[in-house]
Amino acid sequence: MSTIGTGYDLSASQFSPDGRVFQIDYASKAVEKSGTVVGIRGKDAVVLAVEKVITSKLYEPDAGGRIFTIEKNIGMAVAGLAADGNYVADIARQEAANFRQQFQHGIPLKHLCERVSAYVHAYTLYSAVRPFGLSIIFASWDEVEGPQLYKIEPSGSFFGYYACASGKAKPQAKTEMEKLKTDMKTEDLVKSAGEIIYKVHDELKDKDFRFEMGIVGKCTDGVHLINPTELTEKARSAGEAANKEDDSDNETH
Amino acid sequence: MFRNQYDSDVTVWSPQGRLHQVEYAMEAVKLGTATVGLKNRDTAVLVALCKPASELSASQRKIIPIDDHLGISIAGITADARVLSKYLRAECLNYKHSYDFTYPVTRLITNLGNKMQTTTQRYDRRPYGVGLLVAGYDEKGPHIYQVTPSATFFNCKANSIGSRSQSARTYLDRNLNSFLDCSKDDIICHGINAILGTLPTDEHQSRDTPSQYSITVAIVGKNQPFKILSEEENAKYLEWAKARGAPADPRRPGDDDDDDNRPSTSDDPDAGPRDPQVAVATEER
Amino acid sequence: MLNNYNGMAQPLWQNGPAPGEFYNFTGGQTVQKLPRELTTAGPYGTKRSTAAITTGSSVLGIRYDGGVMLAADTLVSYGSLARYQNIDRVFKINKNILLGGSGDFADIQSIMRNIDQKMIEDQCYDDNIEMKPKSLASWMTRVLYNRRSRMNPLYIDVVVGGVEQNGTPYLANVDLRGRAYEDFVVATGFARHLAVPLVRENKPKDKEFTAEEASQLIRKCMEVLYYRDTRNSSTYTVGVCTPNGCGVEGPYQVNENWTFAATIKGY
Numbered sequence: 075m076s077t078i079g080t081g082y083d084l085s086a087s088q089f090s091p092d093g094r095v096f097q098i099d100y101a102s103k104a105v106e107k108s109g110t111v112v113g114i115r116g117k118d119a120v121v122l123a124v125e126k127v128i129t130s131k132l133y134e135p136d137a138g139g140r141i142f143t144i145e146k147n148i149g150m151a152v153a154g155l156a157a158d159g160n161y162v163a164d165i166a167r168q169e170a171a172n173f174r175q176q177f178q179h180g181i182p183l184k185h186l187c188e189r190v191s192a193y194v195h196a197y198t199l200y201s202a203v204r205p206f207g208l209s210i211i212f213a214s215w216d217e218v219e220g221p222q223l224y225k226i227e228p229s230g231s232f233f234g235y236y237a238c239a240s241g242k243a244k245p246q247a248k249t250e251m252e253k254l255k256t257d258m259k260t261e262d263l264v265k266s267a268g269e270i271i272y273k274v275h276d277e278l279k280d281k282d283f284r285f286e287m288g289i290v291g292k293c294t295d296g297v298h299l300i301n302p303t304e305l306t307e308k309a310r311s312a313g314e315a316a317n318k319e320d321d322s323d324n325e326t327h
Numbered sequence: 328m329f330r331n332q333y334d335s336d337v338t339v340w341s342p343q344g345r346l347h348q349v350e351y352a353m354e355a356v357k358l359g360t361a362t363v364g365l366k367n368r369d370t371a372v373l374v375a376l377c378k379p380a381s382e383l384s385a386s387q388r389k390i391i392p393i394d395d396h397l398g399i400s401i402a403g404i405t406a407d408a409r410v411l412s413k414y415l416r417a418e419c420l421n422y423k424h425s426y427d428f429t430y431p432v433t434r435l436i437t438n439l440g441n442k443m444q445t446t447t448q449r450y451d452r453r454p455y456g457v458g459l460l461v462a463g464y465d466e467k468g469p470h471i472y473q474v475t476p477s478a479t480f481f482n483c484k485a486n487s488i489g490s491r492s493q494s495a496r497t498y499l500d501r502n503l504n505s506f507l508d509c510s511k512d513d514i515i516c517h518g519i520n521a522i523l524g525t526l527p528t529d530e531h532q533s534r535d536t537p538s539q540y541s542i543t544v545a546i547v548g549k550n551q552p553f554k555i556l557s558e559e560e561n562a563k564y565l566e567w568a569k570a571r572g573a574p575a576d577p578r579r580p581g582d583d584d585d586d587d588n589r590p591s592t593s594d595d596p597d598a599g600p601r602d603p604q605v606a607v608a609t610e611e612r
Numbered sequence: 613m614l615n616n617y618n619g620m621a622q623p624l625w626q627n628g629p630a631p632g633e634f635y636n637f638t639g640g641q642t643v644q645k646l647p648r649e650l651t652t653a654g655p656y657g658t659k660r661s662t663a664a665i666t667t668g669s670s671v672l673g674i675r676y677d678g679g680v681m682l683a684a685d686t687l688v689s690y691g692s693l694a695r696y697q698n699i700d701r702v703f704k705i706n707k708n709i710l711l712g713g714s715g716d717f718a719d720i721q722s723i724m725r726n727i728d729q730k731m732i733e734d735q736c737y738d739d740n741i742e743m744k745p746k747s748l749a750s751w752m753t754r755v756l757y758n759r760r761s762r763m764n765p766l767y768i769d770v771v772v773g774g775v776e777q778n779g780t781p782y783l784a785n786v787d788l789r790g791r792a793y794e795d796f797v798v799a800t801g802f803a804r805h806l807a808v809p810l811v812r813e814n815k816p817k818d819k820e821f822t823a824e825e826a827s828q829l830i831r832k833c834m835e836v837l838y839y840r841d842t843r844n845s846s847t848y849t850v851g852v853c854t855p856n857g858c859g860v861e862g863p864y865q866v867n868e869n870w871t872f873a874a875t876i877k878g879y
Contacts, residue, residue, distance in 0.1 A: 084332070085338075097339070100343075104340070137483065156477075161440075161444040197448070207344065426751055428750075431741045465741075
């Protein structure tokens with residue numbers, strides 16, 4: 075980053091001579107410092123999973139959750155600034171409520187993404203505001219569209235995914251996810267989510283973390299659930315098992 | 328001038344993905360005297376250390392009642408806290424008016440957080456320079472919430488904010504497991520013992536009721552509307568707390584007086600201007 | 613924060629005392645402006661709706677020792693025309709609240725949309741806190757009284773029934789002016805005249821009804837209503853709410869027997 079200090083990186087409303095808006099890049103840096111978050115699409119379910127780094131023993135286990143329910147059948151997970159995450163969750167809920175008010179129907183995920191990404195994008199246009207330090211993953215399932223997964227970046231662009239990741243260990247998580255099949259059954263889906271989060275967690279940098287997940291699919295009757303006991307336990311034990319395997323591998327080599 | 332070029336206002340991300348203005352606002356919390364919040368199975372307790380601004384003035388109120396089921400304790404800019412408490416009171420009153428029911432603490436704090444977030448993203452605002460500990464009781468039991476200027480909030484088992492609050496946190500950390508099942512009196516004594524550790528060394532060692540500082544205690548819980556204890560009750564609990572045991576060793580080597588969890592910076596104090604080394608994380612979790 | 617989705621929704625409380633106002637330069641609440649057509653009279657004055665159009669008739673609610681029962685027939689009339697004959701008017705709100713609606717059915721549907729959105733909101737918070745029947749009834753009074761104060765009432769009369777958190781049954785009636793009361797039997801429409809006395813007569817002293825008694829009474833009342841209220845139909849649904857959850861059952865059929873009709877003469 076040779077442009078640091080040249081003064082072209084102080085405002086979201088300013089291009090650098092080589093055509094970049096550095097404030098957006100810097101906002102992405104906040105995302106890269108966040109605990110890892112992944113979303114995976116299976117055959118008839120989508121799972122969201124986060125590595126919630128625990129910064130103090132004084133907090134309750136549920137403190138600082140990063141998975142939200144937006145609509146009955148829509149889940150959202152964020153990487154980045156916690157306060158921004160809560161705020162955007164509220165915005166997304168208002169969008170969903172507004173859609174339902176007008177059309178008597180839950181908002182299609184693609185439409186929600188368009189609305190929220192337009193909102194996020196608006197914050198990249200003016201010097202009076204800063205871009206959101208957020209990467210936002212949306213997941214939904216319904217009878218017609220099946221499982222859906224989208225991710226919005228701090229720039230406001232968004233794409234649909236089979237599987238996606240954000241945060242500290244995004245590259246590692248991506249490598250892991252490339253090995254997955256695209257139409258996993260729910261149980262395998264949940265287990266893979268557990269395995270990936272436990273695998274990419276860096277014990278040297280962050281000692282303690284809590285695995286949290288959200289799931290929506292046929293198995294949940296199209297309702298987004300956060301940390302459902304049984305499935306979460308499955309994911310956690312799969313993750314811990316994978317971690318042990320990893321460790322023993324290291325010892326033999 | 329500025330400590331670096333990325334800390335001029337709240338709309339500027341630093342190249343490391345930090346918001347310096349927000350982090351500086353977090354520093355304001357450490358300028359206030361300490362306050363502790365903790366809870367057992369059906370009571371939440373706030374304990375605050377008060378110090379008058381001058382010898383001639385009364386000390387600032389540190390604990391602000393919001394509703395029958397909720398109160399806050401503050402550290403930082405008191406005037407900012409008044410704005411927030413006005414909001415909280417209005418919300419609680421509106422909710423009661425509409426639903427004939429007390430506002431669930433979690434939801435109130437979520438909405439407060441969202442209100443505070445806007446100040447961390449706009450050129451024409453500054454973050455609120457105050458940290459809150461919220462004690463509340465609702466159908467889900469007692470709650471302690473910590474709210475920071477960065478608009479993040481945490482559901483806590485116990486916590487402490489303000490100057491030299493690290494030693495209080497150490498005390499809470501050590502005794503955390505005993506809180507849930509102890510009595511109302513015990514939990515108040517724990518709170519007082521925790522906060523005694525945040526007294527400046529000289530004040531602390533005298534072991535008597537500190538002349539300059541005073542302690543305020545508030546409780547809320549099952550069949551107990553939010554109440555700030557009277558002077559007499561405070562004195563009684565202070566006595567009990569002291570009888571029950573000394574606070575955890577407040578000073579560990581390496582701890583600075585006021586900037587508690589800041590990593591020690593360069594050894595040479597004359598090394599010239601440095602980048603700010605505020606270790607308050609930008610809520611990366 | 614939430615709840616801003618309805619542009620037409622008006623604040624429940626306005627122009628009242630605002631304790632301790634502070635100066636607020638930016639980011640404060642701007643005074644909410646209503647659409648012009650709602651605030652200004654036309655050249656010939658303004659006329660608000662003065663009557664219900666498509667209507668549902670009575671709702672009957674009975675409290676018993678283990679919960680509450682709500683019943684309403686399945687007819688929605690257009691004037692005296694039996695226009696829609698298969699409409700549920702008893703709604704499940706969440707696992708501990710039932711609502712029975714009578715009056716203008718469009719207004720009922722509208723208020724139900726608002727309530728359903730509240731339930732989704734509860735779900736979103738993911739904190740295991742759900743709306744209580746007493747809270748819903750209170751909210752209904754605020755909305756309805758507010759509308760009547762603006763000379764623009766919702767033409768509805770509802771029964772809110774359910775089970776409170778501690779397991780005690782709750783039953784109340786809220787009407788279009790925002791009036792509300794609780795009792796072991798509440799009813800709207802003709803049932804207020806025909807069913808309430810019948811239920812009261814059967815109430816044992818110092819004792820609540822049993823589920824069996826309540827169910828028998830509802831059956832009897834729906835029969836009486838069918839015979840005597842021309843806006844009733846012979847099918848009805850019954851909502852039952854207990855501490856274990858709630859649901860709407862039916863449609864049931866009233867026992868019809870018209871053999872006596874031949875004996876009625878002189879009309």
